[in-house]
Amino acid sequence: xxxxxxxxxxxxxxxxxxxxxxxxKRLRQVILACTSALFLAPLVPNLRSWxxxxxxxxxxxxxxxxxxxxxxGAVVAAAATLVLLFYLYLKRYRxxxxxxxxxxxxxxxxxxxxxxxxxxxxxKFIHMLVDQWQGQLAPFNLWTYLNYQLSFFTITAGPIQxxxxxxxxxxxxxxxxxxxxxxxxxxxxxxTGMIKVGVLGTYAETVFHSANRTHVxxxxxxxxxxxxxxxxxxxxxxxxxxxxxxxxxxxLGFRLPENFNRPWLARNVLDFWDRWHISLTHWIRDYVxxxxxxxxxTKFPGGARYWSYALLFFALFVAGVWHGTxxxxxxxxxxxxxxxxxxxxxxxxxxxxxxxxRLHVYLHSPTVRLVAIVLTLHYVCISQLFFATDVDRxxxxxxxxxxxxxxxPSTLSSYSWQGPAIAIAIGTxxxxxLWKSDVAGSIIERFVLWIGQRNGWLSAVLCLQCMFVAxxxxxxxxxxxxxxxxxxxxx
Amino acid sequence: MPPLRDVRAxxxxxxxxxxDDPTIVLRDDMTAADVEGWDSVTHIDLLIxxxxxxxxxxxxAEMSRLxxxxxxxxxxxxxxxTKLQAG
Numbered sequence: 001x002x003x004x005x006x007x008x009x010x011x012x013x014x015x016x017x018x019x020x021x022x023x024x025k026r027l028r029q030v031i032l033a034c035t036s037a038l039f040l041a042p043l044v045p046n047l048r049s050w051x052x053x054x055x056x057x058x059x060x061x062x063x064x065x066x067x068x069x070x071x072x073g074a075v076v077a078a079a080a081t082l083v084l085l086f087y088l089y090l091k092r093y094r095x096x097x098x099x100x101x102x103x104x105x106x107x108x109x110x111x112x113x114x115x116x117x118x119x120x121x122x123x124k125f126i127h128m129l130v131d132q133w134q135g136q137l138a139p140f141n142l143w144t145y146l147n148y149q150l151s152f153f154t155i156t157a158g159p160i161q162x163x164x165x166x167x168x169x170x171x172x173x174x175x176x177x178x179x180x181x182x183x184x185x186x187x188x189x190x191x192t193g194m195i196k197v198g199v200l201g202t203y204a205e206t207v208f209h210s211a212n213r214t215h216v217x218x219x220x221x222x223x224x225x226x227x228x229x230x231x232x233x234x235x236x237x238x239x240x241x242x243x244x245x246x247x248x249x250x251x252l253g254f255r256l257p258e259n260f261n262r263p264w265l266a267r268n269v270l271d272f273w274d275r276w277h278i279s280l281t282h283w284i285r286d287y288v289x290x291x292x293x294x295x296x297x298t299k300f301p302g303g304a305r306y307w308s309y310a311l312l313f314f315a316l317f318v319a320g321v322w323h324g325t326x327x328x329x330x331x332x333x334x335x336x337x338x339x340x341x342x343x344x345x346x347x348x349x350x351x352x353x354x355x356x357x358r359l360h361v362y363l364h365s366p367t368v369r370l371v372a373i374v375l376t377l378h379y380v381c382i383s384q385l386f387f388a389t390d391v392d393r394x395x396x397x398x399x400x401x402x403x404x405x406x407x408x409p410s411t412l413s414s415y416s417w418q419g420p421a422i423a424i425a426i427g428t429x430x431x432x433x434l435w436k437s438d439v440a441g442s443i444i445e446r447f448v449l450w451i452g453q454r455n456g457w458l459s460a461v462l463c464l465q466c467m468f469v470a471x472x473x474x475x476x477x478x479x480x481x482x483x484x485x486x487x488x489x490x491x
Numbered sequence: 492m493p494p495l496r497d498v499r500a501x502x503x504x505x506x507x508x509x510x511d512d513p514t515i516v517l518r519d520d521m522t523a524a525d526v527e528g529w530d531s532v533t534h535i536d537l538l539i540x541x542x543x544x545x546x547x548x549x550x551x552a553e554m555s556r557l558x559x560x561x562x563x564x565x566x567x568x569x570x571x572x573t574k575l576q577a578g
Contacts, residue, residue, distance in 0.1 A: 134550035164552075270530070285531050286555040293535050294554075308532045344532060351528070356512055360527060 001042055002483035003156070003244050004197040006473045011039070012190065016251045028173040032147065032252060039152035043116040053115055056086075060125045061145050067132050076133045080126055087122050090115065091325065117155040119322065119491055123283050124149060128163050130287060138164045153249035157241055157488035159257045159279035169254045183251065184458040190247035191465035196240025198472050202484050204233035214393065223401035227381050230388040234487065235263070238277070241486040257282075262441070263380075267372035269339030272380055273316065280319065289315040305348060312344055313337035320383075323491050328390045335383040370431070498545075498571050502564075505544055509537045519565030523558065534558055547574040 001008055015035045022028050044050050063079035115121075128145075131137040140148075140163065148166045149155070211218065211225035218226065242259040249256045257279045266272035273281045289311055296307035320333025351359055362368055385394045433440060451457045476483065503517045510528055523529040529537075534557070538549050549557075557567055 131550070131552045134552065136550045136552035162552075282555065285558075286551055289531065290535055290554055291551060293532065294539060297535060297539055304536065312532070347528075351511075356527075363527070 001039055003241055003486060004194050005483035008244075009190070009194070009469075011035075012248050012251070015248075019252055025171070025173045029147070029170065032151070032173075035252075036147065036150045036152040036155070040116070040150060040155065043156070045114050049114050052090075056115065056118070056121065057146065057149060059083075060121075060149075061142060064125075064128055064132060064140070064145070067129055071133060073133065076129055079129055083122055083125060087118060090118065116489070117157070120155065120158050120160060121149050123158075123160050123280070124163070126287060127160075127283065130291075131163070136164075138167045140167075144170060151249075151254070153245040153252075153254065153256065157238070157245075157486055157491070158277075159242060159245070159259045160283050161254075161256055161279070165257075166254070173253055181452070181455055181458065184455065184462055185452060186247045186250040188247075188458065188462050188465060189243050189250070191462070191469050193240040193243030193245075193247065194469050195465070195472070196236040196243060197484055197486065198240075198469075198476075201233050201236035201240055204229050204236060205484075208233055208388065212389065212393075212397070218397055218400045220401060220404035223397045223404070226388075226397050227385060227401065231381050231384045234384060234387075235260075237484070237486060238488050241488065264377055265373060266376050266380075267369055268343040268376055269316070269336060269379065270312070270343045272376055273319065273336070273340070280322075284315050284319050288318055309341040309345055313341040316340040323387065326390060328386045328388075328394065331386040331391050331394070332383050335379075335386065339379055339383070374431070496545075496575065498568050498575070501544060502541065502568060502571065505537065505540045509533060509540055517564050519563060519568070521564040522560075522562065531558070541571065545571060545575065547571065549574075 001011065015031070019028055019031050019035075022031055044053060060079075060083065063075070063083075067075050067079070128137055128140070144167060147170065148161075148163055151166070154161055207225055208229035211222040211229065213222070239260045246256050246258070259276075259278050259280075261275040261278065263272055263275040266275050292314070293304075293308060293311045296311065297304040300307065314337065316339070317333040317337035320336045321329055323329050323332065350362065354362055382398065385397060388394075389397070451461065475481075499517060503515065506515045506517060506526070507513050510526060510533065512527075515526065523534070535554070538554055538557075542548055553570065556562060557570070
């Protein structure tokens with residue numbers, strides 16, 4: 001079931017009504033389990049996928065049981081390695097499939113096995129494995145494990161909720177339903193997400209595809225549209241999905257971790273990843289970077305700084321290549337890893353050269369902040385161009401934009417005045433908005449808070465959104481269009 | 492009976508060394524946002540220094556939790572005291 005669809009809206013509404021009418025914790029838990037099963041069923045395409053799905057769940061649960069019984073690091077390492085190899089193979093990382101000499105009958109590239117949410121299940125499993133080994137995991141059994149892994153608001157594309165947080169809400173299911181104001185806010189969030197995915201994201205994607213005509217050398221305007229439209233699409237598509245599932249989870253009593261925090265205001269690559277797909281970044285920070293850097297810094301304290309650069313590169317590279325198997329994703333990972341390592345090294349150099357007090361002045365300078373935000377924004381847009389296309393096409397787009405920009409002053413007279421004037425006006429407005437982003441953000445936040453405290457206004461907003469979303473679905477139906485997919489469900 | 496440790500004073504000294512800032516004075520309500528340069532890398536440096544100085548070990552989930560938005564110096568000190576008492 002597509003999350004940005006009328007079907008999901010009715011599904012959510014029915015689940016919330018049945019859930020809140022049910023008395024007691026146990027019954028509500030059963031209802032949530034049934035809701036997740038109903039959501040999952042159409043997403044598993046065939047019997048072979050069901051078998052593999054069951055094998056993954058049973059296998060990972062048994063590994064957790066062994067770690068709970070024995071508590072040995074070797075078991076943790078073996079289980080994590082096996083699961084990762086299985087994941088790499090199933091996700092069709094060609095390199096691995098060519099190296100490991102599996103018989104043809106076992107080669108999963110030849111079978112239509114599709115495991116929805118496999119990445120997210122593995123993130124959750126490794127977190128449970130490590131935390132269980134270190135004595136930090138809350139009690140679990142097969143029932144809580146299955147519900148944690150398969151809960152419908154996190155299985156397809158996250159956010160990656162931690163088990164202890166899940167269990168806290170799971171055990172609090174007999175609490176009174178949320179008040180009217182909170183329910184209105186959660187429904188508004190779901191509909192906002194649908195508008196983001198269905199209208200804003202879809203429009204940005206259309207702009208990107210119309211500008212990205214393959215086998216044609218792009219003009220400057222097409223190259224710039226490709227550069228900016230794809231990140232806009234990605235943001236609205238994924239943050240819209242996140243709004244929908246956070247709203248749906250909230251209506252059933254689960255507060256899920258946020259995934260976005262104004263990522264376009266990041267002032268470096270590390271800051272960007274702390275604001276974009278936050279639950280994934282924090283997972284990688286905890287279970288890849290922290291674990292490896294702590295080991296390296298303890299064993300080699302003299303070279304800790306250099307280890308931090310290398311491991312930051314590795315962590316962000318992993319975050320990049322997790323998205324896909326093609327050369328474009330590898331380049332995306334390399335650029336993000338490089339950006340993170342250089343950010344860290346630049347910070348160390350600044351600290352050494354400027355000293356503490358001058359560094360403080362530097363970091364709080366509005367001009368420095370503006371320049372840093374604009375540079376980061378463009379670096380991220382360039383890296384996401386490799387995400388959107390392949391290396392050759394991305395280089396062609398960047399090359400075309402670069403050469404046209406170089407010769408722009410001499411060719412300016414051949415352009416009509418409208419294009420550059422509009423571009424300069426939009427650029428100036430965006431820069432002004434960035435310059436005063438704190439003030440603008442604070443005004444918007446105060447306005448949203450003001451509306452959020454008045455149920456009448458909230459109801460009015462919700463009614464307007466309902467009409468807009470109904471119109472959106474009517475257009476989809478009239479033109480026989482499929483609901484827009486959430487890109488991150490493919491990862 | 493071993494003398495009681497002044498965890499706050501010890502932690503403050505570690506903070507000053509790790510962040511290279513002799514003016515840091517710890518308060519319970521301070522968070523990572525109040526200490527300039529407290530990012531993911533210095534967070535680990537800080538925890539390694541605390542582990543060495545106080546003879547304790549932090550689990551991955553604890554290291555992560557200490558970076559959370561609802562955590563502050565007060566909760567950091569309480570975690571260290573709990574670990575010291577547990578031996």
